[in-house]
Amino acid sequence: MPNADAILRSFDGLASFSGPERLLLQRMLASPLSHDAGEELIAMGNPFDGPRLILSGWAYSCVNFADGRRQIIDFYLPGDVLGLSSRTAARAQASFIALTKLVTVPAQALVPPSDQRENFPGLWKACLAIEDRQVFRHVRQIVRLGKQLARERMAGLLLDFFRRLERCGLEGDETFEMPATQEILGDALGLSTVHVNRTLQELRREGLIRASHGKMQILDIDRLSALAGETSWGWMHY
Amino acid sequence: MPNADAILRSFDGLASFSGPERLLLQRMLASPLSHDAGEELIAMGNPFDGPRLILSGWAYSCVNFADGRRQIIDFYLPGDVLGLSSRTAARAQASFIALTKLVTVPAQALVPPSDQRENFPGLWKACLAIEDRQVFRHVRQIVRLGKQLARERMAGLLLDFFRRLERCGLEGDETFEMPATQEILGDALGLSTVHVNRTLQELRREGLIRASHGKMQILDIDRLSALAGETSWGWMHY
DNA sequence: CGCCGAATTGACACGGTTCAATTGAGGTGG
DNA sequence: CCACCTCAATTGAACCGTGTCAATTCGGCG
Numbered sequence: 001m002p003n004a005d006a007i008l009r010s011f012d013g014l015a016s017f018s019g020p021e022r023l024l025l026q027r028m029l030a031s032p033l034s035h036d037a038g039e040e041l042i043a044m045g046n047p048f049d050g051p052r053l054i055l056s057g058w059a060y061s062c063v064n065f066a067d068g069r070r071q072i073i074d075f076y077l078p079g080d081v082l083g084l085s086s087r088t089a090a091r092a093q094a095s096f097i098a099l100t101k102l103v104t105v106p107a108q109a110l111v112p113p114s115d116q117r118e119n120f121p122g123l124w125k126a127c128l129a130i131e132d133r134q135v136f137r138h139v140r141q142i143v144r145l146g147k148q149l150a151r152e153r154m155a156g157l158l159l160d161f162f163r164r165l166e167r168c169g170l171e172g173d174e175t176f177e178m179p180a181t182q183e184i185l186g187d188a189l190g191l192s193t194v195h196v197n198r199t200l201q202e203l204r205r206e207g208l209i210r211a212s213h214g215k216m217q218i219l220d221i222d223r224l225s226a227l228a229g230e231t232s233w234g235w236m237h238y
Numbered sequence: 239m240p241n242a243d244a245i246l247r248s249f250d251g252l253a254s255f256s257g258p259e260r261l262l263l264q265r266m267l268a269s270p271l272s273h274d275a276g277e278e279l280i281a282m283g284n285p286f287d288g289p290r291l292i293l294s295g296w297a298y299s300c301v302n303f304a305d306g307r308r309q310i311i312d313f314y315l316p317g318d319v320l321g322l323s324s325r326t327a328a329r330a331q332a333s334f335i336a337l338t339k340l341v342t343v344p345a346q347a348l349v350p351p352s353d354q355r356e357n358f359p360g361l362w363k364a365c366l367a368i369e370d371r372q373v374f375r376h377v378r379q380i381v382r383l384g385k386q387l388a389r390e391r392m393a394g395l396l397l398d399f400f401r402r403l404e405r406c407g408l409e410g411d412e413t414f415e416m417p418a419t420q421e422i423l424g425d426a427l428g429l430s431t432v433h434v435n436r437t438l439q440e441l442r443r444e445g446l447i448r449a450s451h452g453k454m455q456i457l458d459i460d461r462l463s464a465l466a467g468e469t470s471w472g473w474m475h476y
Numbered sequence: 477c478g479c480c481g482a483a484t485t486g487a488c489a490c491g492g493t494t495c496a497a498t499t500g501a502g503g504t505g506g
Numbered sequence: 507c508c509a510c511c512t513c514a515a516t517t518g519a520a521c522c523g524t525g526t527c528a529a530t531t532c533g534g535c536g
Contacts, residue, residue, distance in 0.1 A: 063381050066470040071384040073377055090366060093374040115353050128328060136331040138376040139311055143301050145383035146309040146428035150492075181514060190384035192493050197516060213501080232304040388524075419482065430525050435484060451533080 004029050004055055006169035007079045013167065015125035024109040024123065028053060035102040041082065042096040048083035050108050057102035058179050061094040062187070072188035074137055075099075075180075077161065079168040081107050084130050100179045145190045148229065150199045153189045156228035158209065162218050174218035178211070242267050242293055244407035245317045251405065253363035262347040262361065266291060273340040279320065280334040286321035288346050295340035296417050299332040300425070310426035312375055313337075313418075315399065317406040319345050322368050338417045383428045386467065388437045391427045394466035396447065400456050412456035416449070 008025055011017070017025065032055060035041060041059065042048060059076040073094045076082050082096060084107065110127045112120040140160070144153045165176045180188075182196040189196065203209045208224050210217040218224060225231065246263055249255070255263065270293060273279060279297060280286060297314040311332045314320050320334060322345065348365045350358040378398070382391045403414045418426075420434040427434065441447045446462050448455040456462060463469065 063377065063471050065385070065467060069385050071381045073380050091370055093370065093377045132329055132331065135376075138373075138380065139301065139331045141380050142311050142376065142383060143309045145380060146426075147303070147307050182516095183514080188384075193514090194494080194516085195492055198492090201516085229303060233301050420484095421482080431482090432484085432526080433524055436524095439484085 003078065003169055007053070007055060010079050010168040011126055014129040015122040017122035017126075018120075021120055021122045024120075028105050028107055028109050029055075030105070032103050032105050035098045035104070037098055037100050037102075039098045039102075040095060041098060041102075042092045044092055044095045047091050050106055051084035051110060052082045052104040053107040054078050054080050054082060055103045055105060058099040059096060059102055060099050060184070060188070061092075061096050063094050070187050071190070072184065074134075074141065075161070075188070077164050079164065081110065081130050084110060084127065084134070099184065143233070150189070150191055150195055151202060152228055153191070154185070154196070154199050154203060155208070155224045156230070157185070157189060158216065158218065159221070159224055159228055159230070161216070162221075174221065176216055178214055178216040241316065241407055245291070245293060248317050248406040249364055252367040253360040255360035255364075256358075259358055259360045262358070266343050266345055266347050267293075268343070270341050270343050273336045273342070275336055275338050275340075277336045277340075278333060279336060279340075280330045282330055282333045285329050288344055289322035289348060290320045290342040291345040292316050292318050292320060293341045293343060296337040297334060297340055298337050298422070298426070299330075299334050301332050308425050309428070310422065312372075312379065313399070313426070315402050317402065319348065319368050322348060322365065322372070337422065381471070388427070388429055388433055389440060390466055391429070392423070392434070392437045392441060393446070393462045394468070395423070395427060396441075396454065396456065397459070397462055397466055397468070399454070400459075412459065414454055416452055416454040 008029075011025065033052075035057075037057075044063070054076055056078050058078075059082060061073040061076070063071050063073065076096075082104065083090075083092065110123055110130070112123050117124045137160075140156065144156055148156070161178065162170075162174065162176065170176055182200070183193045185191075186193045186196045191199070200209070200211055203224075204211065206223075208218075208220050208227070210219055246267075249263065271290075273295075275295075282301070292314055294316050296316075297320060299311040299314070301309050301311065303309075314334075320342065321328075321330065348361055348368070350361050355362045375398075378394065382394055386394065399416065400408075400412065400414060408414055420438070421431045423429075424431045424434045429437070438447070438449055441462075442449060444461075446456075446458050446465070448457055
């Protein structure tokens with residue numbers, strides 16, 4: 001796994017770790033597990049069987065209607081942790097599904113047993129930061145769907161992808177692999193596929209992004225950020 | 239506080255408590271604090287100063303845009319716990335504001351210190367259940383805003399209110415006080431005030447609800463539930 | 477009585493959906 | 507290497523759920 005180191009390094013943005021903590025984090029990488037694209041990782045209502053760190057591939061959480069409608073709640077990218085909870089036995093409030101082929105490792109090391117928290121303050125702090133981010137992503141998603149226009153929603157989501165992938169190393173220019181189809185984007189943004197298409201074209205025409213063949217390039221971060229309204233409502237952490 | 243007992247009793251739905259645990263819960267009620275309507279309880283980005291149980295009144299969490307747009311993330315009703323987190327020092331990912339005059343008590347008892355969790359399994363279980371519910375409310379809100387029509391959103395939100403108030407004792411018929419104005423409902427549901435008005439009228443005309451003068455009555459739970467799609471996508475707990 | 481915020485109404489504009497068809501790109505087998 | 511298949515992306519036109527604007531009415535309260 002070439003980017004495993006980059007991912008571990010990205011954790012330094014959350015907390016600073018002692019030697020033993022670093023060792024525990026390293027040891028997580030030992031037992032990777034592979035999932036196929038489309039595989040359901042956890043069904044809605046089931047308990048997580050422990051947090052898992054994504055080494056490569058994308059996943060998403062979603063809610064499916066009986067009539068075929070589907071709402072994507074959140075995406076999980078390389079470097080993200082799936083099903084993390086400082087509380088044991090938390091239940092999945094949505095289905096978790098692999099968007100692409102996925103490689104994960106167990107991330108139980110991030111949640112020291114309750115009587116060990118004082119000995120591993122770095123791990124504990126990282127765990128809390130990850131959970132805070134998770135909540136904030138939900139909040140951002142609610143704001144997007146409730147109060148933003150199509151172009152604003154799209155800008156926000158693409159920036160989200162970019163910033164999260166940037167953390168653990170990106171090619172160099174502002175380009176990244178984007179395995180999400182326009183249908184997936186639509187289900188996440190509460191838009192029809194057709195309108196996703198038109199919205200992307202609009203952003204392209206304005207020179208904000210370049211997108212084709214599963215690649216996405218951010219051409220103008222500042223204007224995209226302004227469009228997404230990041231400066232307009234409180235912004236905190238990434 | 240007349241309904242304090244009813245609220246404590248509602249906790250029995252989450253877990254079963256030992257004698258000492260019951261005592262701790264009782265003791266929470268000792269130091270109530272009052273807030274005025276409109277008061278900001280916690281600003282976005284600030285750490286919670288510990289969880290607080292609402293004895294009476296409503297609150298909401300929201301995100302404000304610079305241009306005046308506002309998205310309400312979630313509501314907090316009597317019997318709900320504000321800012322609960324098994325992790326200490328979690329930060330508020332939105333502003334928390336009192337919708338009405340509010341009476342709260344500190345609810346730190348729900349989060350036993352990490353080395354005491356084995357001694358208070360009921361409290362710990364309740365804490366986890368409350369956090370799970372919190373996440374699920376966010377998921378429901380995302381689904382509403384992303385994939386539901388105005389009438390479906392409204393049905394879901396009103397049922398939410400009803401079920402949560404029902405837990406800690408309601409008058410008897412399916413009636414409850416509804417301090418949220420149509421503007422507030424609109425900011426929560428991602429709709430204009432005007433359209434909230436028309437939607438409510440529609441539900442009234444169809445005999446689903448009766449609403450006036452800050453009172454709301456649910457006339458047909460089953461049809462309202464079907465409209466909200468509760469049967470259509472996985473349902474778990476309340 | 478008179479004020480003010482909330483609820484209500486009608487006319488019109490617009491963002492986004494739906495339907496239906498076409499194009500394009502990657503993959504497979506002959 | 508080409509024919510073929512399939513899934514994703516793209517396009518155009520008609521339609522519709524909701525937003526916007528601008529009054530008007532209602533209800534509670536000093």
